[in-house]
Amino acid sequence: MTRSLLALIALVGAVFVALNSLFIVDEREKVLVLQFGAVADIKEEPGxxxxxxxxxxxxxxxDRILSRDLDPIEVTPLDDRRLVVDAFARYRIDDVNQFRQATGAAGDQAIAVAGRRLDSILRSQTREILGSVASNDILSTDRAALMLRIRTGAIRDAQALGLEVIDVRLKRTDLPRENLDATFARMRAEREREATDERARGQEAAQRIRAQADRTVVELVSDAKRQAEIIRGEADANRNAIFADAYGSDQEFFEFYRSLAAYRAALLENNSTMVMSPDSEFFNYLKSDLGAQ
Structure with a gap:
């Protein structure tokens, strides 16, 4: 009975020792074997x-890729136009031994400590890089190059923590809320100034067009009057020539024709009263040789 009890105790002790000697390394983690607080071994392979x-x-x-979101920070670019930047980073633990020495903790506590220190690195790099360029560069497509510069600087500084910074991204870049109204007012004033300039240029162009049109009208009317006077003069000349030919062909008939035209113009229906001497030449073709006798 005593031997069986001793054997059982020995078996339980062996199992207990074995359980305290074996551990499993998950594929998602790295393990440090510590002896009296010092690192005795590093286990990175799963099993x-x-x-x-x-x-x-x-x-x-x-050992997985971790994410860290920065609180919005305010930066001042070269043109003194303040911006609020919202960024995030992707990182992982590269040197677990150095990571432990830098944080002095393990597990979630170590991740929290490293995250706070990484935040400080990212804020410093973001302010330094974005403060060396103009705000238009930050708001344009060139921001990809700026993010690469921030990542490069963060990689260098994060090595002291045993971390590898994989990526840094700017999620949002906005103006501070207190500056929005002033910025909108400035943009509105600028657009109104441009609109006023456009209207002034339009009015100037309209005046030039009106002046040109008025000049063209005057030139066209003047030319039309000139041509009309020429045509009228030519017509008068032709008329006089016809009269001259008629007078030269038959002087008596021409005088008779002219007298009849004068009678038609003078003896109208409502204007037939005339006071003239009876022996006036006007009545030559109205006289009768029989009546005269």
């Missing part, structure tokens, strides 16, 4: 691993 029981213990760290 079953061993440690000295009761003397050594393990500290687990996340």
């Amino acid at each position: 079953l691993a061993f440690k000295l029981p009761f003397i050594q213990n393990v500290a687990r760290y996340d």
Whole structure:
């Protein structure tokens, strides 16, 4: 009975020692084997691993790509136009031993400590890089190059934490709320000035067009009057020539024709009263040789 009890105790002790000697490394983590607080071994390959029981213990760290969102920060570009920048970073633990030394903690606590220090690095790099360019460069497509510069600087500074910065992105870039009204007012004033300039140029062009049109009208009317006077003069000349030919062909008939035209113009229906001497030449063709006798 005593031997069986001792064997059972020995078996339980062996199992207990084995359980304290074996541990599993997950594929999503890195493990430090610590002995009296110092790093005795680093386990990065997933699977079953061993440690000295009761003397050594393990500290687990996340090996996945982690995300860190920065609180909005205010930057001042070269043109003193303040901007509020919202960014985020992707990173992972590269050197787990250096990460532990830098944070002095393990697990979620170490991630929180490293995150705060990484925030400080990202804010510093963001202010430094964005403060070296104009605001238009930040708001344009050139921001991709600026994000690459921020990432490069963050990689260098994050190495002291044992971190590898994979990517840095600017999610949003806005003006501070207190500057929005002033900016909108300035934009509105600028657009109104441009509209006023456009209207002034339009009125100037309209005046030029009206002046040109008035000049063209005057030239056309003057030319038309000139041509009309020429045509009228030519017609009068032709008429006089016809009269001259008629007078030369038969002087008596021409005088008779002219007298009849004068009678037609003078003796109208409502204007037939005339006071003239009876022997006036006007009545030559109205006289009768029989009546005269």
